[in-house]
Amino acid sequence: MSYAVVKSASGAIYALHQIALVTEEDAPTKHPLVKGVRQAAKRRIGLKLQNQKDPLDLDILQTGIVRYVPDLETCPLIYLVVAAMVGTMWTGFLRYKDMKFVWVELVNFFPTHMEALLTERKNDQFREGDVVYIARGTRRDTCPVALCEALISRARLSGSVNLFQGWDGRAARFRPLEAQLNGRHMEYPQCRREVHKFLQRTTGMSEAEVPKKWGTQSLRSGGATVAARKVSFRLFQQHGAWHTASSAHRYILDPTETRLSVTRALGY
Known part of the structure; x- marks a missing residue:
């Protein structure tokens, strides 16, 4: 089970209580104990993406x-x-x-x-x-x-x-x-x-x-990986309608030469 499953299950429970007109203060998913369980699941399971596919060239x-x-x-x-x-x-x-x-x-x-x-x-x-x-x-x-x-x-x-x-x-x-x-x-x-x-x-x-x-x-x-190397990050993020920078970075696959540029910059 991934953290995404835990989070979506919590979201589903919260939605059902909203339909039942339960107030925000009384929603069980907002209880400190439940929040603690979610945080523990994040630390234990991690946020690794499952079945991440390759970008299309x-x-x-x-x-x-x-x-x-x-x-x-x-x-x-x-x-x-x-x-x-x-x-x-x-x-x-x-x-x-x-x-x-x-x-x-x-x-x-x-x-x-x-x-x-x-x-x-x-x-x-x-x-x-x-x-x-x-x-x-x-x-x-x-x-x-x-x-x-x-x-x-x-x-x-x-x-x-x-x-x-x-x-x-x-x-x-x-x-x-x-x-x-x-x-x-x-x-x-x-x-x-x-x-x-x-x-x-x-x-x-x-x-x-x-x-x-x-x-x-x-x-x-695939399109994001190519564009990320050529345009400003602001335009890149706007074009893909990513809410956060961390979400946008998930779609970029850096080629080997780009990854090697880090250690080559060290000049050893």
Whole structure:
């Protein structure tokens, strides 16, 4: 059992007492004894992340997009959805819960970039929304902005509908060209499955190997790892909507050369 499990269980108990209209002072999870147990669990179990996946490299992302979408006009529509989704999640540092709130009517395209207003985001405490800015890429065939434009055009999406929609997976298995979007946001199991299939086709790794190395969070951490070396930390943290610096650092994987720079600076 991890500390995260202990903490979430405490949160669930607190929520149930709120529903029962128990006052803040009488809430059992606020009792000093319970707080002491939580602190003891933190010291004993630790805060180590479980099953942390690797960040996804840019080369793998772009290779996969080109293989999935060799032509924007003739490729299966569901492949275009996957390519646009993984590209947007990688460049926008989006979680799955961010991705499902990308609405077509709240996405605006400009000559230089795309702006997507997320009506809900994990750390948006006041529910005011958050705008994600994604610049147009130097390569049109892998640019997430161009992919999203093509998706909206081909699927004829408009108004209050999700940009990244799901579909009937059983029907698409045998006739991907005929698969139709279902009008609802892609559910998490399908999102995870499609990301794994995308990476299997790109890397040639087996169905069992890919989930051990990458997950949906690999898209967010992949973009974050690259950007962290090139932009100010303030912009980096704002783009990813991290509430604290410690949360943001979890998504950055420093390469060997960067780690070696510490001891090389010692001059021994």
